[in-house]
Amino acid sequence: MDYPKIRSIDAFPCESSGQKVIALRDPSRLDDKVLLVSYPVFFVISLFDGTRSLLDIKTEYMRKFGEILYDERLEEIIQYLDDYYLFENERFESYRRKLEEEFTTAHLRKAMFAGAGYDADPQKLMDQIDGFFTAPRGPGKPGTSQTGEPLKGLIAPHIDFQRGGTCYAWPYKTLLELSPPDLFIILGTVHVPTNNPFVLTRKDFETPLGTVTSEKALIGSLEKKLPFDPFQDEIVHKTEHTIEFQLLFLNYCFRDKVPFKVLPVLCSSFHNVISEGVTPLEQPHFNAFIGALRETLEASSYKTCFIASADLAHCGVRFGDASPPSHDFLRNLEREDRAMLSAVEEMDGEAFYRSVQREKDRRNICGLPPIYALLSLLDADKGTLLDYQQSVEAGGGSVVTFASMVFS
Numbered sequence: 001m002d003y004p005k006i007r008s009i010d011a012f013p014c015e016s017s018g019q020k021v022i023a024l025r026d027p028s029r030l031d032d033k034v035l036l037v038s039y040p041v042f043f044v045i046s047l048f049d050g051t052r053s054l055l056d057i058k059t060e061y062m063r064k065f066g067e068i069l070y071d072e073r074l075e076e077i078i079q080y081l082d083d084y085y086l087f088e089n090e091r092f093e094s095y096r097r098k099l100e101e102e103f104t105t106a107h108l109r110k111a112m113f114a115g116a117g118y119d120a121d122p123q124k125l126m127d128q129i130d131g132f133f134t135a136p137r138g139p140g141k142p143g144t145s146q147t148g149e150p151l152k153g154l155i156a157p158h159i160d161f162q163r164g165g166t167c168y169a170w171p172y173k174t175l176l177e178l179s180p181p182d183l184f185i186i187l188g189t190v191h192v193p194t195n196n197p198f199v200l201t202r203k204d205f206e207t208p209l210g211t212v213t214s215e216k217a218l219i220g221s222l223e224k225k226l227p228f229d230p231f232q233d234e235i236v237h238k239t240e241h242t243i244e245f246q247l248l249f250l251n252y253c254f255r256d257k258v259p260f261k262v263l264p265v266l267c268s269s270f271h272n273v274i275s276e277g278v279t280p281l282e283q284p285h286f287n288a289f290i291g292a293l294r295e296t297l298e299a300s301s302y303k304t305c306f307i308a309s310a311d312l313a314h315c316g317v318r319f320g321d322a323s324p325p326s327h328d329f330l331r332n333l334e335r336e337d338r339a340m341l342s343a344v345e346e347m348d349g350e351a352f353y354r355s356v357q358r359e360k361d362r363r364n365i366c367g368l369p370p371i372y373a374l375l376s377l378l379d380a381d382k383g384t385l386l387d388y389q390q391s392v393e394a395g396g397g398s399v400v401t402f403a404s405m406v407f408s
Contacts, residue, residue, distance in 0.1 A: 004078055005050030006087045007171040008193075011320040015338035015395065024086070024408065028192045029112075029239035031084050040065060044077055050088070053201060091392040100235045108211070109203040113241055116163050118248060120209045129252045132165035139169055139386070144175035149408070150181045150382040152371060153306035154345070155371060156249070157402035158189060158242040163391040170386040170404040172249045175305070180258045183215060183249060183302035185377075188309045196285045197369075199266040200230040205244065208250035215261040218296055222263075225292035226286050241307040244372075261302075265293075267369035274357050277349065280372060290376045299368035306407075308374040310367020312337055316398025319364055320392070324397045330390060335364065337401050338388065344405065345383040349375030367402075380407040 010025040014036075022042040024035040037045065043064060047057045054074060061069040078087075085092045103109075116121035119128050133141050154171035155162040190199060202219050205212040207364050222229055237243070243264050254260055273280050280286045299305055313333055316325050325333070343351035353372050388403040 001082075001087065001089065002077060003050050003053055004048040006048040006081065007086055007088050007092065009086055010359060011012060013397070014318075017210075018071075026084070026086065028236070030096060032112075032239070033084060033334075035084060044069065044074070044232055045081070048081075048087070059328065060211070069360075077301055086342070094239055096235075101402055102207060103235050103238045107203060109201065109205045109237055110238055110290075111121075111206045111208060111244065112403065113244060114208050116405045117241060117245070120208050125208050126252060127170075128161070129165070133168040133173060135166050135169075136387070137166040137387075139166075139173045140172045141145075145177060146179060150179045150186070150303050151175050151305050153308070153374055153378045153383075153407035154312055155308045155367075155374070155383075155403065155405040157311050157404065158247060158309040159311050159391065159400055160366075161245070161404050163400070164389065167362065167387045167402055167404050168245075168249055170255055171406050174386070175405045176253050177254060180254060180260070181303045181305035182258070182260050183218075183263065183326055184260060184299070184303045185263045185304060186243050186246050186265065186307045186309060187373050188240060188246075188264065188266045188330055188369055189311070189366055190236050190240055190242070191366070192240075194233040194236060194268040195267075196228045196230065196232060196281070197268050197283065198230055198289045199233045199236055201264055202231075203233050203358055205247050205262070205264070207244070207247050207251055209255050211250065212247050213261050215263050215302075218263055218300060218302075221299075222292055222296045225295065226285075227288050230289075237264070240266060241350070242266070244310050246307050265373075267373050270353075270368055270372070270392045271361070274361055277357070279353055279357075280369075281376065290373065294377060306374050306378055308370040310369065310370045310402075312365055312367055312401040312403060313363035314366060314398070315363060315402050316393075318393070318398035319388065320397075324395075328401060330392070333363070333399070333401065334388070334390065337403070338385075340365075340387055341388070341403060341405070342374065345385055346406075347375060347378070347380060347383060362387050374407075383407045 008029050012023050014023045016036050058069045083096050119125045125140055132138050156168050156171050172201045200215050202214055315321055340355045349372050356368055383405050386404045390399055390401045392399045
């Protein structure tokens with residue numbers, strides 16, 4: 001690699017053994033390891049843009065630090081990153097093609113985060129989720145009446161359970177206390193770029209609490225109505241957690257009780273739409289998908305419930321801000337988040353979208369696409385905000401906000 005080019009990766013500051021370091025992570029999670037590097041090494045990595053030669057990189061290092069970056073050290077850094085497939089090169093492309101082929105031919109989407117994001121043991125996982133309902137911030141144990149019309153939709157976070165478990169519990173308690181739907185359309189957030197605004201998969205989903213079946217006939221019918229290939233980027237389902245986490249709660253709610261199926265959809269970023277100053281419904285492929293999915297569901301006999309798997313703001317140094325969030329910042333952030341969610345309660349998708357567009361997505365609302373899609377699809381009278389939380393990371397450098405809502 002005479003002109004090494006690093007792939008698009010996540011980089012954020014953190015501490016390890018009392019030392020300030022930079023964490024590197026593949027956002028596509030084709031390799032799920034987090035690499036820790038020193039600030040000088042990160043400076044070197046920042047120069048791997050495909051335009052600088054190895055000599056250029058050594059020259060800039062000397063200019064920055066006043067010392068020589070020896071060939072052996074530079075080669076060691078390059079080899080370290082290449083071992084984890086972080087360069088745009090043939091080694092990575094071959095690895096990616098191999099993973100795509102394996103995933104395409106598999107009938108089952110494996111549980112990626114069992115044992116990491118949540119307990120892999122079924123009973124321990126049931127106990128873990130039980131605890132989210134009964135914790136001080138939880139909604140309490142669900143009642144057993146199961147009367148009334150099924151929920152038409154809900155919003156739950158997709159943050160890890162350790163930080164957001166109780167917030168998940170609020171809408172699922174309501175879901176359990178009403179008549180159960182038999183089809184869930186899960187609108188997940190995809191955290192990597194895709195070619196199209198929506199990505200489907202026909203695969204069933206493995207979880208420690210049992211396999212969840214995808215509604216393949218409806219997915220096939222939907223595919224035929226679309227002007228684009230919704231499986232073009234299907235590989236992103238392999239490592240994206242935002243659908244997997246909702247399935248755990250659905251299995252908790254209905255395991256061995258009520259049969260249900262899912263229609264899993266990953267929703268791509270609105271960054272380009274926001275920068276162009278238009279709305280997503282003005283994008284032909286987005287609009288075509290919403291219409292095709294609505295038509296497909298209307299022709300079915302399922303009692304459906306939409307689930308938007310969505311976090312809200314991501315602010316602070318980890319997300320590119322110059323400074324950590326202060327107490328006043330967090331208070332203002334909550335005010336802004338709640339104002340934005342009031343439009344969601346009113347079922348006003350355009351007002352919700354415009355509130356984010358006006359500020360150029362300054363708060364990094366990663367759940368914008370699935371929430372907007374939910375509002376574009378849902379035939380409901382109103383939404384109700386059940387819970388709102390802010391998770392400030394240890395050390396206070398950054399914050400993630402999230403909420404739960406139900407629609408009837």
